[in-house]
Every structure is written in structure tokens, then in C-alpha cells.
Amino acid sequence: xxxxxxxMAALAIGATVVLAQNAAVIEQRKQxxxxxxxxxxxxxxxxxxxxxxxxxxxxxxxxxxxxxxxKAKGLFPDDSKVGETxxxxxxxxxxxxxxxxxxxLAAAAKSAEGAIKDEATFKAEWPKVVSQCGxxxxxxxxxx
Ligand code: HEC
Numbered sequence: 150x151x152x153x154x155x156x157m158a159a160l161a162i163g164a165t166v167v168l169a170q171n172a173a174v175i176e177q178r179k180q181x182x183x184x185x186x187x188x189x190x191x192x193x194x195x196x197x198x199x200x201x202x203x204x205x206x207x208x209x210x211x212x213x214x215x216x217x218x219x220k221a222k223g224l225f226p227d228d229s230k231v232g233e234t235x236x237x238x239x240x241x242x243x244x245x246x247x248x249x250x251x252x253x254l255a256a257a258a259k260s261a262e263g264a265i266k267d268e269a270t271f272k273a274e275w276p277k278v279v280s281q282c283g284x285x286x287x288x289x290x291x292x293x
């Protein structure tokens with residue numbers, strides 16, 4: 150009996166550790182998404198005419214998006230499916246598609262980085278990048 154209790158206590162501790170790890174990854178995932186949000190904000194305002202076009206800021210945002218997309222690929226482990234997360238279960242069930250979307254976002258940001266030279270090219274290229282955000286949210290993020 151004592152042994153069973155000890156084993157159960159050990160299991161409970163193990164489970165707590167796993168949960169703590171989940172919370173950490175979920176938090177990192179949210180931080181990565183916030184970095185996406187931060188990077189998209191300035192160019193978003195520029196695209197609406199609410200801020201003047203500034204090429205260096207746009208290029209910096211596109212670099213952040215590329216780096217963050219690579220990082221985000223490691224932030225959807227199966228043990229981060231439950232907890233304080235807005236990720237839908239589908240995100241983990243169709244992980245190959247989810248990861249492909251992050252590759253596609255990085256590729257779109259890279260291609261935009263090369264193609265944007267002025268305000269006109271910015272206005273043509275920027276929507277190709279941000280449409281990828283909404284596409285993934287629609288499939289894999291809880292609606293607000
Ligand atoms: C591969 C799919 C995918 C792509 C691409 C993606 N997101 Fe997300 N995003 C998610 C998921 C899933 C969540 C929910 C994360 C959670 O709560 O664990 C989320 C959450 C967020 C959040 C809320 C973060 C918080 O504070 O909880 C913001 C902001 C965000 N995304 C912005 C963006 C922007 C901007 C882009 C494009 C540059 C983008 N995302 C691209 C899937 C994606």
C-alpha cells in the first residue's frame with residue numbers, strides 16, 4: 150500500500166513537471182505571436198496610410214517575421230495542446246499543414262523583402278505576407 154502511494158506521488162510530481170513545461174512552451178508560443186503582431190503593426194499602419202512609408206522599418210519587420218516563423222515551428226509540441234492556450238486541437242492534429250504554413254509565411258516575408266523597393270511595391274507585397282497570418286488563425290486559433 151505504501152509503495153502504491155509512493156508510486157502515485159511520484160506520478161503526480163511527474164505530471165506537474167510536464168504541465169509546467171507545457172505552460173512554458175505555450176507562453177513562448179504566445180510571445181512569438183506577439184513578436185509577429187509587433188512586427189506587423191508598423192507596416193500595417195503604413196499600408197492603411199496611417200503612418201508614412203519607411204522602407205527600413207518594413208525591412209526590419211520582414212526580417213523579424215522570418216526569424217519568428219522559424220522559431221514558432223518548434224513551439225507546437227503535442228504536450229502544449231492543453232492549458233492556457235487559444236490554439237485549437239486541430240493545430241496539433243494537422244501539424245504538417247501548420248508547419249507548412251509557417252514555412253510559407255517565412256517564404257512570403259523573404260520574397261517581399263527582396264521585392265519591396267518603394268511604397269508601390271510595398272503596397273503590392275505586404276498583403277501577401279499578412280494574409281498568411283489570418284489564414285492560419287482561421288484554421289487553428291480559437292475565434293475571439
Ligand atoms: C501557423 C499558424 C499561424 C500563423 C502563420 C500565425 N499565427 Fe498567430 N496564432 C496562431 C495560434 C495557434 C495562436 C494561439 C496561440 C496560443 O494561444 O497558444 C496565435 C495567436 C496570435 C496572437 C495572440 C498572442 C497572445 O497574446 O496570446 C497574435 C497577436 C498573433 N497570433 C499574431 C500573428 C501575426 C501578426 C501573424 C503573421 C505575421 C501570425 N500570428 C501568424 C497561429 C498562427
